[in-house]
Amino acid sequence: MALAEMEKVLRNDEGIRLVLDLLRQRYGERLVTGHSVREQHAHSTSYIPPQLPDAVFAPRTVEEVQEVVRMCAEHRVPVIPFGTGSSLEGHVNAPGGGISLDLMNMNRILSVNAEDLDCTVEPGVTREDLNHYLRDTGLFFPIDPGANASLGGMASTRASGTNAVRYGTMRDNVVNLQAVMPDGRLITTARRARKTSAGYDLTRLLVGAEGTLGVITALTLKLYGIPQAISGGVCPFPDVETACQAVITTIQMGVPVARIEFVNALAMKAINAYSDLSYPESPCLFVEFHGSDAGVKEQAETFGEIAEEFGGGPFQWTSVAEERTRLWKARHNAYWACVALRPGTRGLSTDVCVPISRLAECIVETEADIAREGLMATVLGHVGDGNFHVLVLMDMEDPKEIEQAEAFVARLNKRALAMDGTCTGEHGIGQGKMRFLEEELGDAVDVMRAVKEAIDPLNIMNPGKIVGARRI
Template sequence: MALAELEQVSRNEEGIATALGILRQRFGERLLTGQSIREQHAHTTTYIPAQLPDAVFAAGDTQEVQEVVRICAEHRVPVIPFGTGTSLEGHVNAPGGGISIDLMGMNRILSVNAEDMDCTVEPGVTREDLNLHLRDTGLFFPIDPGANASLGGMAATRASGTNAVRYGTMRDNVVSLSAVMPDGRLIQTARRARKTSAGYDLTRLLVGAEGTLGVITALTLRLYGIPQAISGGVCPFPDVERACQAVITTIQMGVPVARIEFVNALAMKAINAYAGLDYSESPCLFLEFHGSEAGVKEQAETFGEIAAEFGGGPFLWTSVAEQRTKLWKARHNAYWACVALRPGARGLSTDVCVPISRLAECIVETEADIERSGLLATVLGHVGDGNFHVLVMMDMDDPKEVEAAEAFVARLNRRALSMDGTCTGEHGIGQGKMRFLEEELGEAVDVMRAVKQAIDPHGIMNPGKVVGARRI
């Protein structure tokens, strides 16, 4: 994607220079302007070109975030919230320059309310750190996007992952949040009550807003009891259609599956080579069940029967923690395994989501499209909710290859839309999918744009993302 194709944001040179001077006087060497740190805080995870901020500020607390935002607001300078930088659609780029506010230093767990099964954390806490802190309480936080992302970033992009089929996404698990708004005010969107009918649902408005409406400074999250028992395993299938039919039947029968992941044949080959495993190199489902000892055994056996009906199996499952850890480590390392299929290449990761009744059709058509395009790409998915990813391995310095990959991604997005799906199930819009959001929701994007204008009239919050300033 060339810079010319991205939403254009004009630079306010005078305002940026003035704000930098004020911030430097106030924070001294904590305002970082070196080339390398600015590069680290621009987009680095896919083929979208990096657009560097003018400076990086590592925030230590909410008051500092407020102060920086107020200064930037006064001088009309862009503010780009930054977590761990694992987003995939250009969310952390700075097309109009400005200040990247790094929130990873705000990593305190503020409270754990075990009886209420919730906790309040700062945005820089990562999901792995939270679960490590919770391990002696008998509780855990289930949202697992794969990367050890920050919880603030996960909320901003409405992340989900492998456990979403049972536990939902970040949208379902953020009880309330605090955020610094574009004028520097601090708001709290709700209290800790599990449900409320009090006013507009500002929590859901800011969850998934990708930093375009405010900077999240604290989150109250739902927690869950650690299951008494867990079982999991891998099941091969003769083809994609029958694997997907097994998924649909499992969901329709109400089997309380915690994870059900699709991995296509090429991805299984990559996983085997990378992790030294010997799974069947055919379309496979990775599954996990949570519950009592008897419950997870029954669930695994029920799925085994369903798989057999569609020619799948044998379903090799286990309750042994070490074996399950090995299985899911292989799944979570699938990105690196697939990239290793083509040494020297980089991966372009994209996702779509469709109703599960159209899942098999969408994946089959996508695999055929990959073959016709001459691309090297794998397909993996959180198929319990119809969400799947395509990882294209390509030479980012080859314009023809990049062009072919971009054309493929466009066809994939439109294929999902034609099946009443969405152009993204969990990666978000950022810069990369703005035009497809217009195609997906039409006039509703104008309403989003009106909300953005009302809350952020000067357009300083992560500009050039999601809705942008114009129709595409």
């Protein structure tokens, strides 16, 4: 996506100068303005060109977040919350300059309430940090987008990942949030009770808001008991359609699958080469089951029978932890494995989600589109809930390749929308998918825009993302 196509955000040079002076006086060298650090804070795994902030500040307390936000509100300067920078749609870009608020120093685990199966953490805690901390409690946090993302960032983008088919997404697993609003006020969206009908659901409003409504400073999350037993494995299929039909049948039969991941033939070739594996280079499903020893054995055998019915198999599964870890590490490294297929290129990673009954049709048509255009692109997906990803490898020095890839992404999104799906199952909107959100939701985007204007009338919170300015 060319910078010229992005939502324009007017730059307030005088306000930025005043805020930088105030922050230097207050925090000295903790305010970082070096080019390399600013560049890192406009960088993500997206191919979208970076737009650098004017400075980076890493608060250590909620009070420091409030102070920075109040300064920025007074002088109308953008605030861009930053976690680990693993987002994919330009979420951390600063189109109007401003302050990148790096929250990774706010990384305390504030409480674990084992009896209530919840915990409260600061936004800079990563999912791996949390599960490492919980390892002796018998509990774990299941949302796993692959990258070791910060939990604040995962809430902001409404992340999900491989476990979503059983445990849901961040939307389902955030009990409440603490957030600094655009005027510097600190709010808590709910108490720790698991259900409430008290007023507007501000928790769900801020989960997925991508930092456009406020800065998350703490979040309470649901926890789950570590399963007694886990089994998993890989099952090859003769083609995409039979693999997808096996997924649909597995879900419709109520098999309590924890993870069910689709990997197409080219992606399997990349994974084998990158992770030194030897799985069949055909469409495959990576599957995992959680439960009792007897339960996971029964579930694996049932899935094997379903796969065989559709010409798949053999389903090679194991309950040995080391073997499963190697399998899922290979799946989580799939992005880098696929990029390695064409050295010197960048990956345009995009996702869509469709009703599960249309999944096979959508993936088959997408692979046909890739072949027709002569693109090098892999397809992987969290297909248990109809969500799949396409990674298009392109030469960033070739405008024709970029144009071709972006035209393909546009068709992919239109295809998903035509099947009553969504332009993004888990990557979010950011800058990259704003035009598709308008196509997907129509006048509902005006309602979103009205919410944004009511909460953030000065448009300082991560401007130029999701809804953009009102169209006159």
